[in-house]
Amino acid sequence: TADQLERVTQELVPPPFVPKHEQVAKGKPKVVQVTLTVEEKQVELENGVKAWVSAFNGSVPGPLIVCHQHDYVELTLKNPKTNALAHNIDLHASTGALGGGELTLVSPGEEVTFRFKATKVGTFVYHCAPGGIMIPWHVAMGMAGAIMVLPRDGLKDGHGNPIRYDKAYYVGEQDFYVPTDKNGKYKEYSTVTGSMNDTLEVMKTLTPSHIVFNGAVGALTGKNAMTAKVGETVMFIHSQPNRDTRPHIIGGHGDYVWATGQFNDAPQTDLETWGIPGGCAGAAIYTFLQPGLYAYVNHNLIEAIMKGAAGHIKVDGE
Amino acid sequence: TADQLERVTQELVPPPFVPKHEQVAKGKPKVVQVTLTVEEKQVELENGVKAWVSAFNGSVPGPLIVCHQHDYVELTLKNPKTNALAHNIDLHASTGALGGGELTLVSPGEEVTFRFKATKVGTFVYHCAPGGIMIPWHVAMGMAGAIMVLPRDGLKDGHGNPIRYDKAYYVGEQDFYVPTDKNGKYKEYSTVTGSMNDTLEVMKTLTPSHIVFNGAVGALTGKNAMTAKVGETVMFIHSQPNRDTRPHIIGGHGDYVWATGQFNDAPQTDLETWGIPGGCAGAAIYTFLQPGLYAYVNHNLIEAIMKGAAGHIKVDGE
Amino acid sequence: TADQLERVTQELVPPPFVPKHEQVAKGKPKVVQVTLTVEEKQVELENGVKAWVSAFNGSVPGPLIVCHQHDYVELTLKNPKTNALAHNIDLHASTGALGGGELTLVSPGEEVTFRFKATKVGTFVYHCAPGGIMIPWHVAMGMAGAIMVLPRDGLKDGHGNPIRYDKAYYVGEQDFYVPTDKNGKYKEYSTVTGSMNDTLEVMKTLTPSHIVFNGAVGALTGKNAMTAKVGETVMFIHSQPNRDTRPHIIGGHGDYVWATGQFNDAPQTDLETWGIPGGCAGAAIYTFLQPGLYAYVNHNLIEAIMKGAAGHIKVDGE
Ligand SMILES: [Cu+2]
Ligand SMILES: [Cu+2]
Ligand SMILES: [Cu+2]
Ligand SMILES: [Cu+2]
Ligand SMILES: [Cu+2]
Ligand SMILES: [Cu+2]
Ligand code: NA
Ligand code: NA
Ligand code: NA
Ligand code: NA
Ligand code: NA
Ligand code: NA
Ligand SMILES: [Zn+2]
Ligand SMILES: [Zn+2]
Ligand SMILES: [Zn+2]
Ligand SMILES: [Zn+2]
Ligand SMILES: [Zn+2]
Ligand SMILES: [Zn+2]
Ligand SMILES: [Zn+2]
Ligand SMILES: [Zn+2]
Ligand SMILES: [Zn+2]
Numbered sequence: 001t002a003d004q005l006e007r008v009t010q011e012l013v014p015p016p017f018v019p020k021h022e023q024v025a026k027g028k029p030k031v032v033q034v035t036l037t038v039e040e041k042q043v044e045l046e047n048g049v050k051a052w053v054s055a056f057n058g059s060v061p062g063p064l065i066v067c068h069q070h071d072y073v074e075l076t077l078k079n080p081k082t083n084a085l086a087h088n089i090d091l092h093a094s095t096g097a098l099g100g101g102e103l104t105l106v107s108p109g110e111e112v113t114f115r116f117k118a119t120k121v122g123t124f125v126y127h128c129a130p131g132g133i134m135i136p137w138h139v140a141m142g143m144a145g146a147i148m149v150l151p152r153d154g155l156k157d158g159h160g161n162p163i164r165y166d167k168a169y170y171v172g173e174q175d176f177y178v179p180t181d182k183n184g185k186y187k188e189y190s191t192v193t194g195s196m197n198d199t200l201e202v203m204k205t206l207t208p209s210h211i212v213f214n215g216a217v218g219a220l221t222g223k224n225a226m227t228a229k230v231g232e233t234v235m236f237i238h239s240q241p242n243r244d245t246r247p248h249i250i251g252g253h254g255d256y257v258w259a260t261g262q263f264n265d266a267p268q269t270d271l272e273t274w275g276i277p278g279g280c281a282g283a284a285i286y287t288f289l290q291p292g293l294y295a296y297v298n299h300n301l302i303e304a305i306m307k308g309a310a311g312h313i314k315v316d317g318e
Numbered sequence: 319t320a321d322q323l324e325r326v327t328q329e330l331v332p333p334p335f336v337p338k339h340e341q342v343a344k345g346k347p348k349v350v351q352v353t354l355t356v357e358e359k360q361v362e363l364e365n366g367v368k369a370w371v372s373a374f375n376g377s378v379p380g381p382l383i384v385c386h387q388h389d390y391v392e393l394t395l396k397n398p399k400t401n402a403l404a405h406n407i408d409l410h411a412s413t414g415a416l417g418g419g420e421l422t423l424v425s426p427g428e429e430v431t432f433r434f435k436a437t438k439v440g441t442f443v444y445h446c447a448p449g450g451i452m453i454p455w456h457v458a459m460g461m462a463g464a465i466m467v468l469p470r471d472g473l474k475d476g477h478g479n480p481i482r483y484d485k486a487y488y489v490g491e492q493d494f495y496v497p498t499d500k501n502g503k504y505k506e507y508s509t510v511t512g513s514m515n516d517t518l519e520v521m522k523t524l525t526p527s528h529i530v531f532n533g534a535v536g537a538l539t540g541k542n543a544m545t546a547k548v549g550e551t552v553m554f555i556h557s558q559p560n561r562d563t564r565p566h567i568i569g570g571h572g573d574y575v576w577a578t579g580q581f582n583d584a585p586q587t588d589l590e591t592w593g594i595p596g597g598c599a600g601a602a603i604y605t606f607l608q609p610g611l612y613a614y615v616n617h618n619l620i621e622a623i624m625k626g627a628a629g630h631i632k633v634d635g636e
Numbered sequence: 637t638a639d640q641l642e643r644v645t646q647e648l649v650p651p652p653f654v655p656k657h658e659q660v661a662k663g664k665p666k667v668v669q670v671t672l673t674v675e676e677k678q679v680e681l682e683n684g685v686k687a688w689v690s691a692f693n694g695s696v697p698g699p700l701i702v703c704h705q706h707d708y709v710e711l712t713l714k715n716p717k718t719n720a721l722a723h724n725i726d727l728h729a730s731t732g733a734l735g736g737g738e739l740t741l742v743s744p745g746e747e748v749t750f751r752f753k754a755t756k757v758g759t760f761v762y763h764c765a766p767g768g769i770m771i772p773w774h775v776a777m778g779m780a781g782a783i784m785v786l787p788r789d790g791l792k793d794g795h796g797n798p799i800r801y802d803k804a805y806y807v808g809e810q811d812f813y814v815p816t817d818k819n820g821k822y823k824e825y826s827t828v829t830g831s832m833n834d835t836l837e838v839m840k841t842l843t844p845s846h847i848v849f850n851g852a853v854g855a856l857t858g859k860n861a862m863t864a865k866v867g868e869t870v871m872f873i874h875s876q877p878n879r880d881t882r883p884h885i886i887g888g889h890g891d892y893v894w895a896t897g898q899f900n901d902a903p904q905t906d907l908e909t910w911g912i913p914g915g916c917a918g919a920a921i922y923t924f925l926q927p928g929l930y931a932y933v934n935h936n937l938i939e940a941i942m943k944g945a946a947g948h949i950k951v952d953g954e
Contacts, residue, residue, distance in 0.1 A: 090568060092590035096608030098569045120571060120588040127619075129568070136619040158901075203620050206525055207842055242618050244562060244593065244880060246913035250726060250765070251734045253756060260589050270756040271896050272728035275880065275913030277564035277593030279617025290732030299915025300878050301763075301772040302839050408886060410908035414926030416887045438889060438906040445937075447886070454937040521938050524843055560936050562880060562911065578907050595882035595911030597935025 002072045002115065007031045012063035015145075015214055016169040016226055016311075018237070023164055025068040025152040031115070032067045037078040038087045038128075038143075040192050045210050046217035046308065051178050052192040053142040053215070054087060054128065060215035061172025061239060062126070062145025067118050068152050074115040075100075081109030084192050085130075087138065091116070092124035092279075093147045101129040118149040123261030123281035127241050136242075137196060140203055142174050142215060144241035146281040151263055155256075155285075158266030163256055165285055168235040169226050173298060173309055175243050176210040177202035211243070211298065211307040220311025226296070228288050230317025236296065237261075239281035247284065248273040248299035249313070251292065254284035273299045288315045320390045320433065325349045330381035333463075333532055334487040334544055334629075336555070341482055343386040343470040349433070350385045355396040356405045356446075356461075358510050363528050364535035364626065369496050370510040371460040371533070372405065372446065378533035379490025379557060380444070380463025385436050386470050392433040393418075399427030402510055403448075405456065409434070410442035410597075411465045419447040436467040441579030441599035445559045454560075455514060458521055460492050460533060462559035464599040469581055473574075473603075476584030481574055483603055486553040487544050491616060491627055493561050494528040495520035529561070529616065529625040538629025544614070546606050548635025554614065555579075557599035565602065566591040566617035567631070569610065572602035591617045606633045638708045638751065643667045648699035651781075651850055652805040652862055652947075654873070659800055661704040661788040667751070668703045673714040674723045674764075674779075676828050681846050682853035682944065687814050688828040689778040689851070690723060690764065696851035697808025697875060698762070698781025703754050704788050710751040711736075717745030720828055721766075723774065727752070728760035728915075729783045737765040754785040759897030759917035763877045772878075773832060776839055778810050778851060780877035782917040787899055791892075791921075794902030799892055801921055804871040805862050809934060809945055811879050812846040813838035847879070847934065847943040856947025862932070864924050866953025872932065873897075875917035883920065884909040884935035885949070887928065890920035909935045924951045 010019050010032050039058040045051050056062025067073055073094075079087050086107045090099035094116040097103050106112050127144035129135045155163040179187045179198035186209070189195035202209065213220050220226060228234050233255075238247050247254075256267040259274040259282045267285075268274070276282040288294075298309035326348050328337050357376040363369050374380025385391055391412075397405050404425045408417035412434040415421050422430050445462035447453045473481040497505045497516035504527070507513035520527065532538050546552050551573075556565050565572075574585040577592040577600045585603075586592070594600040606612075616627035644666050646655050675694040681687050692698025703709055709730075715723050722743045726735035730752040733739050740748050763780035765771045791799040815823045815834035822845070825831035838845065849856050856862060864870050869891075874883050883890075892903040895910040895918045903921075904910070912918040924930075934945035 092566075092571075094569075095571070096569050096610060098611075098613070101568070102610070122588060122590070124590045129619075133623060136623045139619050200624070204624055206618075206620060242620060244564065244618075244913075246880065246915050248728075248915050250737070251730075251732050253728075253731070260586065260592065262586055262589055264588060265586050268896065268898055268901050270758060270898055270900060272758070272760045272917075273913050273915040274896065275593060275911060275916075277562075277591050277617070279564050279566050279591040279619070280593075281590075292732060292738070293734075295734070299913070300842075300880075301765075301775050301915070302842060302878060305769060305772045306836070306840055410884075410889075412887075413889070414887050414928060416929075416931070419886070420928070440906060440908070442908045447937075451941060454941045457937050518942070522942055524936075524938060560938060562882065562936075578904065578910065580904055580906055582906060583904050593911060595880075595909050595935070597882050597884050597909040597937070598911075599908075 002031055005029055005031050007033060009033045012057060014059045015061055015063060015172055016220060018064045018168045018170050019066050021066040024154040029070040031072045031074050033074045034065050035076045036062060038083060040083045040085060043215060045176055049178060049186045050188050051176055052189060052195045054138050055142055056145050060142030060174055064170040064237060065147040068150050069118055069121045071118050072115055073118055074113060076111060076113045077104050077106055078111040079106040079108050083108040087128050088130050089126055090129040091126040091147055093118055093120060093149055095119060105130055121149045121151045121263045123148045123237050123283050125239050125241050125279060125281050136203060137200060139241045140177055146170060146237060146239040148237060155263055157256060163285060165235040166232040170237045171213050173213055173240045173245050175208035178209040208307060211303045211309040213309060213311045217308035225312035225314045228313060228315045230288055230291050230315060233285060233287040235283060235285050237281060237283050238276060240276060240278055243278045245276050246273050246299045248297050249286060250295040250297060252286050252294055255287055256285040258283045291315050291317045320349055323347055323349050325351060327351045330375060332377045333379055333381060333490055334538060336382045336486045336488050337384050339384040342472040347388040349390045349392050351392045352383050353394045354380060356401060358401045361533060363494055367496060367504045368506050369494055370507060370513045372456050373460055374463050378460030378492055382488040382555060383465040386468050387436055387439045389436050390433055391436060392431060394429060394431045395422050395424055396429040397424040397426050401426040405446045406448050407444055408447040409444040409465055411436055411438060411467050413437060423448055439467045439469050439581045441466045441555050441601050443557050443559050443597060443599050454521060455518060457559045458495055463490060464488060464555060464557040466555060473581055475574060481603060483553040484550040488555045489531050491531055491558040491563050493526035496527040526625060529621045529627040531627060531629045535626035543630035543632045546631060546633045548606055548609050548633060551603060551605040553601060553603050555599060555601050556594060558594060558596055561596045563594050564591050564617045566615050567604055568613040568615060570604050570612055573605055574603040576601045609633050609635045638667055641665055641667050643669060645669045648693060650695045651697055651699060651808055652856060654700045654804045654806050655702050657702040660790040665706040667708045667710050669710045670701050671712045672698060674719060676719045676721060679851060681812055685814060685822045686824050687812055688825060688831045690774050691778055692781050696778030696810055700806040700873060701783040704786050705754055705757045707754050708751055709754055710749060712747060712749045713740050713742055714747040715742040715744050719744040723764050724766050725762055726765040727762040727783055729754055729756060729785050731755060741766055757785045757787045757899045759784045759873050759919050761875050761877050761915060761917050772839060773836060775877045776813055782806060782873060782875040784873060791899055793892060799921060801871040802868040806873045807849050809849055809876040809881050811844035814845040844943060847939045847945040849945060849947045853944035861948035861950045864949060864951045866924055866927050866951060869921060869923040871919060871921050873917060873919050874912060876912060876914055879914045881912050882909050882935045884933050885922060886931040886933060888922050888930055891923055892921040894919045927951050927953045
């Protein structure tokens with residue numbers, strides 16, 4: 001069955017970029033092979049503020065995986081022996097076995113390969129879920145990403161008309177909980193395990209110190225801003241593994257929005273802002289009509305400006 | 319009119335179980351009689367942490383009431399004289415009179431009977447709402463439940479095809495605000511009124527100490543896990559009287575989801591996670607395809623694992 | 637083009653009232669002229685608690701603007717020289733130029749006129765967005781309102797049947813972050829700029845001290861309660877520029893609900909509570925069937941009763 005299908009290796013790319021893919025599937029279902037390697041490392045969340053992350057392929061969020069319905073995804077998860085922690089992967093697109101979490105727990109120095117059939121279309125969160133308190137801690141260390149399962153015949157509006165995009169971006173929103181010392185200064189930790197207890201205490205407050213796109217405050221601005229041309233139709237895939245969010249394009253709209261990412265249901269149209277529940281990846285499509293700088297934000301404006309959940313889209317043309 | 323209709327007494331059962339009911343109504347509308355008795359008592363939220371609850375029929379959440387559209391619900395609310403507080407009931411399925419709250423306020427030692435017609439279909443929250451500050455306090459003491467008003471001809475998908483379930487569970491999510499002493503240790507109170515002021519102070523922070531399913535951390539795990547068989551279609555009714563929530567079945571999906579519980583609108587399909595606003599009861603249906611242990615969580619994973627909003631579903635079969 | 641269209645001046649009114657308007661557009665698209673003057677002033681949020689606001693036309697929320705699709709809105713923004721701060725306006729109904737924010741920044745003593753075409757139907761937030769930290773601060777000072785762009789042929793249900801309302805109210809929900817001193821007493825500030833740093837510190841906690849309708853606790857109760865008659869169909873437009881909210885009519889329902897305000901999509905029906913993401917304005921319609929006092933709340937009952945997000949609707953008739 002799956003063993004007789006064509007096999008393709010998907011080259012994963014760092015977000016906000018998305019892998020090359022067809023919007024309408026060509027031929028029969030395939031086996032899509034991907035590899036994710038876990039990096040435990042310290043990153044700079046904003047000027048002078050460091051945090052430990054556990055990062056699929058080294059990025060927060062992990063890379064977007066793209067396939068079509070009825071494809072199989074064959075995922076290899078590698079946990080280098082230089083890491084300190086055990087990790088696994090739960091993909092919300094998968095069925096049974098805790099979304100894969102049950103089959104993929106790997107200690108440092110191990111790797112595992114796991115295959116599932118993409119039976120449901122949509123955009124879905126994946127994340128590490130190694131059991132108990134490790135689940136929220138690893139996810140709050142940025143260990144989450146998304147997979148997009150496209151309908152074989154591509155996206156459609158509520159009347160069955162095809163919707164196509166010229167380009168796509170993947171924005172992963174992540175809440176961080178950096179501990180502070182008695183003077184309110186953010187603390188640093190020399191090891192990932194050393195950061196755990198203090199971080200858990202902040203997590204209990206349900207109040208993030210940082211909420212960022214693409215792993216750091218300002219990661220999608222300046223020379224790293226997203227880009228588009230006037231007249232281009234852009235898809236924005238947006239995931240948040242924990243907290244509810246509310247994407248908004250300042251100066252733009254969501255022409256078509258699948259807020260929970262379910263492509264088989266009719267998209268909502270012409271939204272100012274769309275609500276994505278925590279633990280969900282959604283998608284929105286916008287055709288840029290005017291040149292200029294747009295901001296892409298979580299429209300809790302405190303979370304956008306004071307916590308970091310904001311990026312830019314530079315739109316060229318006339 | 320209502321007096322000429324057949325009368326049936328519904329035997330209410332403790333959640334997560336739901337009363338025996340027909341999915342398609344038989345015959346004419348009925349008068350469905352139910353009785354709710356308020357229990358004020360101390361419960362153990364987790365090991366060594368006690369909280370006062372005001373509980374409809376002694377359970378948090380209160381029992382699920384089930385009827386069909388056009389039925390009348392005749393509800394008797396009993397407030398035993400051993401209680402300290404006045405209580406009432408506001409059912410979101412009811413129309414006028416503050417959802418019944420205006421007609422049902424009973425002091426300890428009193429009871430009241432109230433009848434309303436179930437004109438709107440869906441899953442709805444009910445809760446105590448005895449006026450002013452008593453409203454959030456009683457609700458934050460777990461005094462909330464849900465009523466499901468089924469369409470007379472049963473549930474349908476977006477194309478008008480019938481949807482039937484093999485079993486149903488009712489998961490009531492509840493936020494608790496247990497005060498701590500200066501050392502961060504959870505406090506205990508010898509009387510319900512004694513717990514009020516401190517609890518209100520914690521409530522003002524909008525940050526629960528606990529968010530639980532079925533009244534306690536772990537109440538739906540181990541020997542109290544929900545169960546299903548491979549191939550069974552299970553409905554999960556989920557209510558939260560205060561805070562937004564985002565149910566997710568780890569390893570499963572929402573095949574059909576009415577996130578706000580409105581059965582006359584087309585359900586969303588194949589969701590990873592669904593957002594239920596605070597003050598709402600929603601419903602989701604899933605057909606289990608594989609055996610094993612599934613987790614049913616609020617997918618803010620901090621709320622699930624560190625605050626308690628997680629349960630298990632044990633699925634047998636092959 | 638726009639210069640050849642009929643010009644009308646819309647008389648804006650303080651919320652919860654809405655400007656006189658046609659539900660079905662008469663004749664061709666028009667240019668709708670409106671003027672917003674910014675008032676910086678101290679207001680009383682509740683007994684003895686003062687806060688600085690920056691208020692469009694002096695009210696929190698700013699007035700509702702109403703037009704039809706394809707109309708142009710010509711907006712004059714006046715910043716009196718008695719003010720201390722620069723302000724602008726970003727209307728989510730507008731396209732490009734940061735929703736107008738880029739074109740409208742005015743220092744004290746200046747005014748600006750800006751015109752945009754209402755290409756998308758729905759209810760939309762507008763707010764001040766003068767850049768950087770000024771954005772969340774001005775919005776958290778109540779500098780937000782809403783615009784309703786009606787379809788030219790009026791509202792419709794999911795089957796294409798017309799929906800008409802007898803009256804409409806605009807409820808603007810606003811989160812405030814009033815600093816406290818070391819004894820927990822709310823602080824007062826003699827200047828708006830003097831209040832900034834402390835207020836930003838509270839904003840970082842993401843925990844409002846107040847969440848109010850119409851600018852103050854109790855502003856929509858008593859002699860200022862909203863009113864209706866039995867049999868009347870009332871539209872409630874509800875905006876929140878920052879935080880998610882969940883409107884609910886105690887004793888009533890949402891017969892038709894556009895939670896994100898998108899009138900071209902089929903409304904949801906018969907809801908108990910509807911979720912509006914932060915940064916969004918939504919709309920709901922209810923026909924009152926019984927006389928009495930109804931409460932209109934954000935159904936996080938702590939936010940409603942302890943933070944202020946509650947109003948009343950007095951319904952006369954039999
Ligand atoms: Cu991990
Ligand atoms: Cu998950
Ligand atoms: Cu009560
Ligand atoms: Cu209620
Ligand atoms: Cu301003
Ligand atoms: Cu905005
Ligand atoms: Na916008
Ligand atoms: Na999704
Ligand atoms: Na899952
Ligand atoms: Na409901
Ligand atoms: Na109600
Ligand atoms: Na809107
Ligand atoms: Zn297929
Ligand atoms: Zn998980
Ligand atoms: Zn459009
Ligand atoms: Zn009927
Ligand atoms: Zn109530
Ligand atoms: Zn399905
Ligand atoms: Zn038109
Ligand atoms: Zn803005
Ligand atoms: Zn109705």
